[in-house]
Structure formats: structure tokens, C-alpha cells
Amino acid sequence: xxxxxxxxxxxxxxxxxxxxxxxxxxxxxxxxxxxxxxxxxxxxxxxxxxxxxxxxxxxxxxxxxxxxxxxxxxxxxxxxxxxxxxxxxxxxxxxxxxxxxxxxxxx
Amino acid sequence: xxxxxxxxxxxxxxxxxxxxxxxxxxxxxxxxxxxxxxxxxxxxxxxxxxxxxxxxxxxxxxxxxxxxxxxxxxxxxxxxxxxxxxxxxxxxxxxxxxxxxxxxxxx
Numbered sequence: 673x674x675x676x677x678x679x680x681x682x683x684x685x686x687x688x689x690x691x692x693x694x695x696x697x698x699x700x701x702x703x704x705x706x707x708x709x710x711x712x713x714x715x716x717x718x719x720x721x722x723x724x725x726x727x728x729x730x731x732x733x734x735x736x737x738x739x740x741x742x743x744x745x746x747x748x749x750x751x752x753x754x755x756x757x758x759x760x761x762x763x764x765x766x767x768x769x770x771x772x773x774x775x776x777x778x779x
Numbered sequence: 780x781x782x783x784x785x786x787x788x789x790x791x792x793x794x795x796x797x798x799x800x801x802x803x804x805x806x807x808x809x810x811x812x813x814x815x816x817x818x819x820x821x822x823x824x825x826x827x828x829x830x831x832x833x834x835x836x837x838x839x840x841x842x843x844x845x846x847x848x849x850x851x852x853x854x855x856x857x858x859x860x861x862x863x864x865x866x867x868x869x870x871x872x873x874x875x876x877x878x879x880x881x882x883x884x885x886x
Contacts, residue, residue: 677823677830694883702885712886714832716784716879719869723784723830723879725821762826772823772830776801778809779819 674733675777678724678769679760682717686756691717693752700745708736722757724769781840782884785831785876786867789824793863798824800859807852815843829864831876 682690694715705713709730716723730736740746760770789797801822812820816837823830837843847853867877 675821677821677832679825679828679830691882697883697885705885710885713884714782714784714881715883716830716832717882718786718877718879719867721786721828722882723786723823725784725823725832760826770825772825774821775798775824775829776804776822777820778804778812778817 674728675774676724676726676728676733677772677774679772680722680724680769681720681758681760682722683756683758684720687717690722690753690756693756698745698749701749704740704743704746708739710736710740723772781835782881783831783833783835783840784879784881786879787829787831787876788827788865788867789829790863790865791827794824797829797860797863800863805852805856808856811847811850811853815846817843817847830879 709728711727711729713726714724716725728736754768757768759768763770816835818834818836820833821831823832835843861875864875866875870877
């Protein structure tokens with residue numbers, strides 16, 4: 673298992689909408705994540721930033737992330753969530769959420 | 780079990796020191812955390828922010844956090860780590876790490 677964490681800005685005016693969407697996430701979106709080896713996935717909010725954390729149980733993260741991204745249901749979900757978010761100014765051209773570096777872990 | 784996440788700034792000039800400290804954390808510090816029902820504890824870094832995530836398995840978070848904070852070994856460790864950190868400008872007077880709000884979770 674490998675842990676992943678990411679950060680992105682949440683637009684202030686979209687806070688309520690984003691929170692409501694994630695209080696009732698689509699079952700199909702969750703199923704696609706689980707089918708692609710993502711577990712124990714949380715998103716936290718503070719002061720305009722979203723932090724996400726999940727545990728990946730597969731052996732090809734890149735392929736599984738592509739499966740998730742290419743799924744039509746995921747894309748419909750992202751059509752709603754992406755306009756709420758704003759990548760960090762340091763994000764790469766093809767990056768949406770910015771990957772964080774693990775500096776500490778204790779089981 | 781309940782999940783907790785926090786955010787705090789890391790001073791730019793302290794990045795290397797903080798990373799080195801956390802690559803070899805003191806065994807006693809980890810033992811005190813575990814004895815107080817903290818598990819699966821990670822800290823991630825991006826762009827001057829530290830994001831911490833842990834899972835709490837006890838039934839009195841406030842008391843267990845006080846046990847951790849009052850322990851002399853924890854205090855020695857914090858004497859090294861706290862000068863590296865800077866609370867968010869929105870942090871309360873008695874707050875160090877700022878608590879984040881969970882907006883989403885999938886097991």
C-alpha cells in the first residue's frame with residue numbers, strides 16, 4: 673500500500689456547492705475509485721485549501737488513475753467539481769491537484 | 780475510529796531541518812503517540828504548508844492529546860519542531876496546528 677496526498681485551492685464562492693456535492697457523492701464515482709484500488713480516501717478543508725488523502729492498494733497507480741480519469745461517470749462528476757477548484761500557482765501544466773511529499777509516517 | 784487532519788506553515792529556511800528530524804523521529808515520541816491511541820499518522824508537505832493526518836482509536840481525544848502534550852519527551856521534541864512551524868494567521872490564540880474540516884470520506 674502507498675499513501676498519496678494532494679492539495680488544491682477551493683474557490684470561496686464554491687465552498688457550499690463543493691461541500692454539498694461531497695456530502696452525497698455519486699455511488700458510481702465511489703465504485704470506480706474502489707475498482708481502481710483506492711481506499712480510505714478523505715478530503716479536508718481549511719482556509720481556501722482542500723487536502724486529499726488516500727491509500728492505494730494496486731500495483732500500477734498511473735494506469736489506475738488513467739482508468740478513473742477516462743471513465744465517463746468520473747468525467748461528469750469532475751464537470752461539477754473542477755469549476756469549484758483552482759490549481760496552485762506552482763502546479764504543472766498537466767497537473768490539477770498538486771502532489772504533496774510525505775515527510776513523516778507512523779503506522 | 781475518528782480521522783483528524785491539521786495544517787500549519789513550515790518556515791522555508793527550516794524545511795531541511797524539519798524533514799531530517801522527521802526522517803528519524805524519536806522512538807519515545809512515537810511510543811507516546813501510540814499509547815494515546817494515535818495510528819496511521821502521516822505528515823505531507825507542499826509549498827510551505829504541512830498537512831497532518833491521523834486516525835484516533837481512543838474515546839477521549841482531548842485527554843489523550845493532553846497526555847501527549849504534557850509528556851516531557853514530547854516537549855523536548857516540540858522544542859525542535861515548533862521553531863520550524865508558523866501557525867496560520869487564522870489560528871486561534873491557543874491553537875498551533877489548525878484543525879481541518881472533513882468534507883468527504885470513502886472507506
